[in-house]
Amino acid sequence: MEYVLLALLIVSIVLNVISLFKNINESHITERLGKLETSFVREIGTFKNDMNNELHNDFDKLNEKIENKLNLINDKVNERLDQNFEKTNKTFQNVLERLSKIDEAQKKIDNLSTDIVSLQSVLTDKKSRGIFGEVNLKHIMSNVFGENNDKIYKLQYPFSNGTIVDCALFAPEPLGIIGIDSKFPLENYELMVDKNIDENKRKEATKLFKNDMKKHIDAISSKYIIKGVTNDQAILFLPAEAIFAEINAYHQDIIDYSYSKKVWITSPTTLISTLTTLQIIMKNIERDKYASIIQKELGLLSEEFSRYKDRWDKLSRSIESVSKDVKEIHTTTDKITKRFNSINQVEMEKLDYEEEWDNIFIHFNIDYDY
Secondary structure, three states: OHHHHHHHHHHHHHHHHHHHHHHOOHHHHHHHHHHHHHHHHHHHHHHHHHHHHHHHHHHHHHHHHHHHHHHHHHHHHHHHHHHHHHHHHHHHHHHHHHHHHHHHHHHHHHHHHHHHHHHHHHHOOHHHHHHHHHHHHHHHHHHHHOOOOOOOEEEEEEOOOOOEEEEEEEOOOOOOEEEEEEOOOOHHHHHHHOOOOOHHHHHHHHHHHHHHHHHHHHHHHHHHOOOOOEEEEEEEEOOOHHHHHHHHHHOHHHHHHHHHOOEEEEOHHHHHHHHHHHHHHHHHHHHHHOHHHHHHHHHHHHHHHHHHHHHHHHHHHHHHHHHHHHHHHHHHHHHHHHHHHHHHHHHHHHHHHHHHHHHHHHHHOOOOOO
């Protein structure tokens, strides 16, 4: 804008000069040129001062705007830095918490490794394995039927033939007593599934494992299925899910053999399912057993309710009759009250009448006996 004004000023000056050259005499050219130069210099100075003032004002405004912008940017940067610091601090705290949890988990893993080693040392002994299976069986029974529920089950229960079963389940007829015995064939199983040993040794271990399982099935079938005493079926409890899975996956002949002997092979998981199913069956049998008693009690309750209804109807009629009598008495009371009021009004009128006649008789000197 300033350059345009300057150009217009110069053009104006040039036009003035040309006009001067055309209109004035040559004698005055020098004087006018001097005045023109003086005026031009003065206007240039004024223009320069105005230009400097405008530039100075523009620079001040620009500096102020830049300073405000910088302050806003600084505030935003500080705000973002605070937010990022807070997030970083939270993240750091979470990392510390995770590290502490990892340390705890590591300690638990170390303890678990120690426990596994000790468990392996325990399971190498047959007697220890038997105790392990019995304890596991006890926990399952107490979780399903409750602690020491002798009406439903008993541990180490002796039979009449001199044998002692790990657990006897007392179910109502027609189920009867069901024997549950724990078995833990581990040595030959470990050799059978060990991929690092020779194939022939693994095959031999497989044969021995099958024989062990069949011996356990025969023992349970002969000892804990007693005609007239127990149910014609029994349960073999394997306290290891891996052995149970191995048998069901690759040894169908053992499953078929157990079916033929009416001995059902279970693991901790399947035993819980079996016991839960038996629990439902037992409840249904008990419910059916007492269904007639419940029906009889419901019939007696129905008779009592009928008597109650009759007595209530009689009482209701009596209440209605009393209510009617009360209403009638209330009506009679109202009538008697009205009669008394009428009588009282009649006496007052009679007294007024007698006083009038007495005055008349006195006036005429007449004696009259009412």
